[in-house]
Amino acid sequence: MSDLRLNIWKLEGTPKRVYVNGLPIQGKAWIEKAGNRTSVKFSGDPGGLTQGDVLSMVGAMPGIDTGSWDLLVASVDAAPAPAKGRQPGTTASARRHGPPDKPVTWTADDALGLDPNEMRDPLPGPTTLIVDHREPAIMVDLLREVRNLDVRVEALDMGDYVVPDRLVIERKTTADMAASIIDDKKRLFFQTDKMTTLDIPTVLLIEGGVYDQTRMSLNSITGTLSYLAVIQRVPIVPTLSLKHSSYMIVKLVRHAVHGLGYEMGLRAGGPKTPRDAAGYVLEGIPGISAGLAKNLLAHFGSVSAVATAGIDELRKVPGIGPDKAGKVHAVMNASTR
Numbered sequence: 001m002s003d004l005r006l007n008i009w010k011l012e013g014t015p016k017r018v019y020v021n022g023l024p025i026q027g028k029a030w031i032e033k034a035g036n037r038t039s040v041k042f043s044g045d046p047g048g049l050t051q052g053d054v055l056s057m058v059g060a061m062p063g064i065d066t067g068s069w070d071l072l073v074a075s076v077d078a079a080p081a082p083a084k085g086r087q088p089g090t091t092a093s094a095r096r097h098g099p100p101d102k103p104v105t106w107t108a109d110d111a112l113g114l115d116p117n118e119m120r121d122p123l124p125g126p127t128t129l130i131v132d133h134r135e136p137a138i139m140v141d142l143l144r145e146v147r148n149l150d151v152r153v154e155a156l157d158m159g160d161y162v163v164p165d166r167l168v169i170e171r172k173t174t175a176d177m178a179a180s181i182i183d184d185k186k187r188l189f190f191q192t193d194k195m196t197t198l199d200i201p202t203v204l205l206i207e208g209g210v211y212d213q214t215r216m217s218l219n220s221i222t223g224t225l226s227y228l229a230v231i232q233r234v235p236i237v238p239t240l241s242l243k244h245s246s247y248m249i250v251k252l253v254r255h256a257v258h259g260l261g262y263e264m265g266l267r268a269g270g271p272k273t274p275r276d277a278a279g280y281v282l283e284g285i286p287g288i289s290a291g292l293a294k295n296l297l298a299h300f301g302s303v304s305a306v307a308t309a310g311i312d313e314l315r316k317v318p319g320i321g322p323d324k325a326g327k328v329h330a331v332m333n334a335s336t337r
Helices: 051-059 069-078 108-113 137-144 174-182 187-195 218-231 242-258 274-283 290-300 303-308 322-332
Strands: 005-009 017-021 026-034 037-045 127-132 149-154 161-163 167-173 202-207 236-239
Touching: 005 069, 005 108, 017 051, 017 069, 017 108, 026 051, 026 069, 037 051, 037 069, 037 137, 108 242, 127 137, 127 242, 137 149, 137 242, 161 242, 167 174, 167 187, 167 242, 174 187, 174 202, 174 218, 187 202, 187 218, 202 242, 218 236, 236 242, 274 290, 274 303, 290 303, 303 322
Parallel strands: 127 149, 167 202, 202 236
Antiparallel strands: 005 017, 017 026, 026 037, 127 161, 161 167
């Protein structure tokens, strides 16, 4: 097949793969190492194709040698640009479309290497996710590959993916989104309106390029997104493809149930010297500018002295009135228990 394209993908911590794009299948196919030979894997419906079929088609491409894993990788690396994708060993963060000075443009192919089991903050313990029975079987299969995720398929009254008492996700492809707005019942708005009645986080996941369709005018798309975000206050999360959606769903579940997974520094990159850092510490108090922090340090001499000062003492500092004195004292004496 002349329209086949090979992409070598290497995600840190995962085996290298050669993705075969352009096959007549509903899903993805890739070649991976098995000893020093090759093995073809499928995600989705292979449409009757076998491993041997894929290897034969790839082997028929000009300059591609499927005799062994090493020969395959070397020949893909050396193949003309139209036949190959990114170079061996590159990662998504290093890859660019276009000149180095242009911004990165991510595509659905980039999401192929995403693996929820390899994310920085995987699910730390058993977590239940209920999936609506109308969702694609391939999505259910992808989610069931995730460690510690107990996937149950049921008929849901609201949302497509639900973590009981924690999270509701409504998933729409761009085509489905357009159809659910154009129809007389305005199905999308009915669904999102129900979501606004909940006391738990809700998310509208839009899969695919929302602007890459013409069933809705640009004005209608813009108005729809604005209404959902501002009037209904429903968070909108875009994804590139079904594979990317599966990864995003796991990330949303992780955050909803187990939190971030690590502490985020809110004021990274601060001053390095103790003198400068002292002012930086005080600037972190709400309402305290760099000038007021300087006044506090000039009056008290140190952060520790500011911390032990009473409200009346703090009010003696130029620019520190009753309100700011109260805030400084409250922050410096706040309990973490």
